[in-house]
Amino acid sequence: MTTSEQLFKQAKQVIPGGVNSPVRAFRAVGGSPVFIKSAKGPYVFDEDGNQYIELINSWGPMILGHAFEPVEKAVRDAIQHSFSFGAPTRKEVEMAELIIDMVPSVEKVRMVNSGTEATMAAIRVARGFTGRDKIIKFEGCYHGHGDSFLIAAGSGAVTMGTPDSPGVTKATALDTLTAPYNNLQAVEMLIDNNANQIAAIILEPVVGNMGCVLPEPGFLEGIRNLCDQHGIILIFDEVMTGFRLAKGGAQERFGITPDLTTMGKIIGGGMPVGAYGGRADIMNVVSPAGPVYQAGTLSGNPIAMSAGLAMLRYLNEHPEVYTRLEEIGGKLAEGFRAGLVKAGLNYTINQIGSMFTLFMTDRSVSNFADAKSCDLPLFGRYFHAMLKRGVYLAPSQFESLFVSVALTDDLIEQVIQANEESLREAIQ
Structure with a gap:
């Protein structure tokens, strides 16, 4: 049992559902949540010593990276x-x-x-x-x-x-x-x-x-x-x-x-x-x-x-922050779309600036009904495949990702490569 799993077991005895905000429980993707110990720049580190490239950034506020x-x-x-x-x-x-x-x-x-x-x-x-x-x-x-x-x-x-x-x-x-x-x-x-x-x-x-x-x-x-x-x-x-x-x-x-x-x-x-x-x-x-x-x-x-x-x-x-955020969001969206093409999938990516979501549906997504058409079990498999490759996503299909300027071009390429591999693994 990992340290995160042990902590989750303890947490369920004293906190409703083991978490202080429902989406953290990983119920939408399966498995046990990762317990975070620290974060710096583009990375978070869990209680088991694993390092992840961070694409949630505390659901938005860490726009300049962690511990700026x-x-x-x-x-x-x-x-x-x-x-x-x-x-x-x-x-x-x-x-x-x-x-x-x-x-x-x-x-x-x-x-x-x-x-x-x-x-x-x-x-x-x-x-x-x-x-x-x-x-x-x-x-x-x-x-x-x-x-x-x-x-x-x-x-x-x-x-x-x-x-x-x-x-x-x-x-x-x-x-x-x-x-x-x-x-x-x-x-x-x-x-x-x-x-x-x-x-x-x-x-x-x-x-x-x-x-x-x-x-x-x-x-x-x-x-x-x-x-x-x-x-x-x-x-x-x-x-x-x-x-x-x-x-x-x-x-x-x-x-x-x-x-x-x-x-x-x-x-x-x-x-x-x-x-x-x-x-x-x-x-x-x-x-x-x-x-x-x-x-x-x-x-x-x-x-x-x-x-x-x-x-x-x-x-x-520093208005250049916003220029860089546009670049990062655009590069990630473009790379994710290329990964979908290689995997033979016609899924939807919505992106504006430093916010984006890969929707596991071939419908364009402009409202709640469209979003609910996503293949949620597939998203769960994809989420864990990305986590295994060191990329920490939101543990729910129904969340935007948020990037920070701490992401370098090399890290963007790592995330794009992880996405491509994770899509192939998820659809097998």
Whole structure:
């Protein structure tokens, strides 16, 4: 028994399912999860001493690679002054100013502790601002584990086979309307059937939680227009795409301005953090400026703020990072497609910048139904074949991969070669 297997056995005795987030359990791919001991640059190392080229990067935040020195130094410097104050700090102000400078739509911002907390708060703010109760989300989009979002959810909920979680009340479900991603007509019908009742439409501008799914031309523009016509708050969940697809996130890349934006991942440099922000008139309903209550003892934690500031300042001052991320994502997608051709497979690869997914289906994937057509047992075999060759992928077909600038051209070639060999092994 490996050390990871032993740890998983121990974990199942004291942690539900042996993990603290469902997708980590490897149930979607079979076998036991790998327990990570450390990481540096493009690599993670497990408890058994194995080294893997990393294509998850903590689900997005390690855009510069693991243990990036300026971020490490910022954390070391910050901890000398204690770990938490529960009081205002200079770094909170500096972080807010930097986010507002980098993200086109944000005029005011509130720091929280996770992406889930950010999306929950954004929905509450939208309801408080509009005086309406209902929201529209998209099938397969995952916005954290808040009750309002566990209706036709993506990511871990799909991986575990329970997209509609017990514990979510019928009343909550009734206030959450769902539409297929990339389907404007379905959104129009929901709005027409619930006139003057929709507070917000929330979506991932590029989906990461049913695999990487891109908006079709005109989709985001159409959603923006519908919101304008009907007084609906448009919320972009940029927890994954923010500061990754561009300095200003997907909204900068696509030229669409949401009313509210939720952020996470990169703004903490890997530390637990989230934020939501947007138009000043909307954000001014948040307590203590307004009546919509939201609070958190650890919000704006000085260690997290220090890590995030170091990360965002580096990204803001080094635009070449984004040029390199485009190159890496393009090379990997091109190499994976070549591997599919050699294996005689007509499967789909979706890629934008440093996000991509190999879907085990010959259908183009533009929504949740398309993603669910994948051959999941084949993906499981492929995943373990890649792991055996030292490449650490997301342990679920329904996840995007995230690359970092720590990947060298030599490592890219290693990953492409591993993909080719793993595809051949998986289909045998």
